[in-house]
Amino acid sequence: MGHLCCAKQKVKRGLWSPEEDEKLIDHITKHGHSCWSTVPKEAGLQRCGKSCRLRWINYLKPDLKRGSFSAEEERIIIDVHRILGNRWAQIAKHLPGRTDNEVKNFWNSCIKKKLMAQGLDPKTHNLLSSSRSVTTMNNNSDELSRFGYGQSVHPAPFTISPPIKSFDKMKHAGSVDHCGFNSSAAGAIPVPNFQCQQDNMISDHQLLMGFKDQMIDNSQGSFDFTANGGSSSSSVDYTNVSSSCFGHQQASGFSCLDENIWHEGAMEALNSKQGLQQGQAHQVEASYATTLDLEMIESAFLAAEAEFCSGTTSMENLQWDC
DNA sequence: AAGCTCCTCAACCGCAGCGTT
DNA sequence: AAACGCTGCGGTTGAGGAGCT
Numbered sequence: 001m002g003h004l005c006c007a008k009q010k011v012k013r014g015l016w017s018p019e020e021d022e023k024l025i026d027h028i029t030k031h032g033h034s035c036w037s038t039v040p041k042e043a044g045l046q047r048c049g050k051s052c053r054l055r056w057i058n059y060l061k062p063d064l065k066r067g068s069f070s071a072e073e074e075r076i077i078i079d080v081h082r083i084l085g086n087r088w089a090q091i092a093k094h095l096p097g098r099t100d101n102e103v104k105n106f107w108n109s110c111i112k113k114k115l116m117a118q119g120l121d122p123k124t125h126n127l128l129s130s131s132r133s134v135t136t137m138n139n140n141s142d143e144l145s146r147f148g149y150g151q152s153v154h155p156a157p158f159t160i161s162p163p164i165k166s167f168d169k170m171k172h173a174g175s176v177d178h179c180g181f182n183s184s185a186a187g188a189i190p191v192p193n194f195q196c197q198q199d200n201m202i203s204d205h206q207l208l209m210g211f212k213d214q215m216i217d218n219s220q221g222s223f224d225f226t227a228n229g230g231s232s233s234s235s236v237d238y239t240n241v242s243s244s245c246f247g248h249q250q251a252s253g254f255s256c257l258d259e260n261i262w263h264e265g266a267m268e269a270l271n272s273k274q275g276l277q278q279g280q281a282h283q284v285e286a287s288y289a290t291t292l293d294l295e296m297i298e299s300a301f302l303a304a305e306a307e308f309c310s311g312t313t314s315m316e317n318l319q320w321d322c
Numbered sequence: 323a324a325g326c327t328c329c330t331c332a333a334c335c336g337c338a339g340c341g342t343t
Numbered sequence: 344a345a346a347c348g349c350t351g352c353g354g355t356t357g358a359g360g361a362g363c364t
Binding site for chain 3: 014015035049053057100101
């Protein structure tokens with residue numbers, strides 16, 4: 001369906017002139033934009049309402065941040081994109097002053113190339129198939145140990161992570177140690193989430209999300225993750241924290257994000273059945289949430305984990321079933 | 323200087339979703 | 344329920360600038 005506002009009238013197209021900008025700014029400032037379709041006429045512009053809206057949102061709005069993206073912004077984009085995919089508008093919400101169009105352009109012109117140069121698939125954030133990828137490995141012990149997965153320590157190329165509350169249950173039942181490993185299971189099966197952060201580091205409204213599709217330096221002996229400074233607002237406030245507690249070499253990209261991102265990411269993973277079904281190891285983890293959805297998510301995680309750990313399915317065959 | 327290629331990014335297009343009639 | 348109008352979103356395009364030959 002075309003845009004009737006455009007089809008009905010002869011409208012100007014292409015780049016906006018300073019005079020047009022001025023007219024639009026003047027009109028929006030004085031009258032707002034309750035109905036974009038009427039804005040051009042009211043502002044004396046030969047444009048369609050849609051074009052006016054776009055010009056305002058992407059260029060003229062007073063609180064827009066111009067200029068190149070900072071390293072921090074770039075990192076946020078990559079982190080959130082890994083969870084949400086090409087949802088530019090959602091990603092832009094976490095970058096004050098940036099528009100979806102700007103984020104999209106930046107992604108396509110810069111980040112995408114950077115990731116590919118690093119051998120990462122910009123869509124999945126996994127290693128490209130031409131690289132040696134943990135996510136595409138079967139449970140081949142040679143391959144696993146080659147990449148640092150000692151059989152006695154960590155048999156699986158991924159862990160599945162239910163909310164922290166389930167960890168607490170297990171902890172109280174005495175089945176896990178403080179690094180999240182199931183001490184009673186042969187081979188120290190990695191138990192859901194928690195991943196060693198101290199309990200008091202995550203507040204009631206914070207979420208720890210991690211992606212396990214990359215290796216960390218074996219000699220490093222520690223990994224970095226980020227933690228939210230304590231606010232439950234929608235802003236993403238990163239404070240680098242380091243921990244040496246996570247003994248095996250399987251994690252990267254931990255970020256504390258707000259609940260909206262978590263819910264979008266988690267529900268996306270569940271609804272689209274991405275992640276395990278596609279052999280990706282970057283399934284979302286959450287360490288905490290309070291909604292009913294979490295019960296379902298937790299069940300799904302636990303069921304999938306049980307299936308994997310019992311050996312009834314390979315990673316490639318795991319299905320979300322919820 | 324001219325011509326060409328590559329890159330960036332503002333703008334457009336088509337579609338989906340939602341509310342109203 | 345269907346048609347319509349509006350808004351918002353993501354993919355794509357193309358003008359123009361930068362860099363190279």
